Amino acid sequence: MSARKLGAVHAVPVDDFADAVLSGLSKPQKAISSQFLYDARGSALFEEITGLPEYYPTRTETAILSAYAAEMVEGLGADGVLVEFGSGSSVKTELLLSQLPLHVIYVPVDVSESALVEATERLSARFPQVDVRPVVGDFSHPIQLPQDLNRRPAVGFFPGSTIGNFGPAEAVRLLRSFGRGLPDASRFIIGVDLKKEARRLVAAYNDAEGATAAFNLNLLVRINRELDGDFDLESFRHEAIYDPRAGRIEMHLVSDVAQDVRVLGRPFRFKAGESIHTENSYKYTTDQFREMASAAGWQAGRLWTDANADFSVHELFGFGRG
Known part of the structure; x- marks a missing residue:
């Protein structure tokens, strides 16, 4: 998640969204770019996230900018x-x-x-x-x-x-x-x-109130609405992990069961535990x-x-x- 997106609804053409989703779900590691997380609902959820106690980046950067x-x-x-x-x-x-x-x-x-x-x-x-x-x-x-x-x-x-x-x-x-x-x-x-320590990083992307989970899962809501998808939201869960070798937080949407999903009429198979990689956030x-x-x-x-x-x-x- 990136604090620059606070309040902004990014108007990505439907064809670009469709191409990214169909291509991303066809990869061995399913992946959809994080830019598509920010429809109107996603942007509102991210604004909520920036005020949560676990999510330090926005308030910390704002304090630095205010001081200097x-x-x-x-x-x-x-x-x-x-x-x-x-x-x-x-x-x-x-x-x-x-x-x-x-x-x-x-x-x-x-x-x-x-x-x-x-x-x-x-x-x-x-x-x-x-x-x-x-x-x-x-x-x-x-x-x-x-x-x-x-x-x-x-x-x-x-x-x-x-x-x-x-x-x-x-x-x-x-x-x-x-x-x-x-x-x-x-x-x-x-x-x-x-x-910083992995525990704090993971907490920032997996808050106790579930706002980040709702933000991530909203991508599936958007696919269902805009691309005639039939994702069952109850069978997917948000997961945030820290990869210390790459130095990055990864956000995923994990399928809890083996299932078939259709998007724009095309079928996609998910194994139990298989995920869609939705965002990286590198730390330096x-x-x-x-x-x-x-x-x-x-x-x-x-x-x-x-x-x-x-x-x-x-x-x-x-x-x-x-």
Whole structure:
């Protein structure tokens, strides 16, 4: 789970959803991308999760941003640009915007046009001096900023530890893509969840109230509703495990019984105990993440963490395009 998605409903075309589900259920290890967890109901459930006592990332990162926002955006003047990738509802961004001068430009990038409209209206009312220029786009693909912004000083922003949803090699490619999409000599501010004891990690993705289980199982509800599926929700359960070798939390939907399921008329066989892998969330040490950023062409700058070193916010700069 990634806190950037708070409040955002990601409008993925039905054909893309269908292709991903049919392809994913055909694999030896059935798997469906975590992006499809966030329909309207999924986004509401995730918002609930972020307030649970077990789920530390959102409140911890918010506290770090609250304490150090001025440092993170220092030097970005009135002609500057703040670019947020996967902005969603832009709630955390308000902490940075409150520290910026008049007439700064804010460019939220998100696949959900409705989320961008809502965020633009709210931010324009609260920060009338900020020029909000939303861009509809998938940040996992190269993003083109408006032409007139390419020579302005810029800070990129990617909170929520969303980078953890990508495998290390994918994350390096994504960091490189961010650098190429920003103006030369930009800085980049990114949230990264840190490694910690497995017990706490598993608890964060398997809360006592069952909100994360409902969030994960909602994927099957969505498949039944949008793709004429016939999943029996009572015969599937949520499971969160930590793989210490890979350094990641995995979320699965496990079939308790042997059963056949149909989606868009196609049959899929499940053995008892077989699962659909729905999400990865990689955790890093600060050194591991800095090595990954270096491999993507960035240099490590300042590092901000909480007192318990549960979460980190990194400054990257000097992206090399060579």
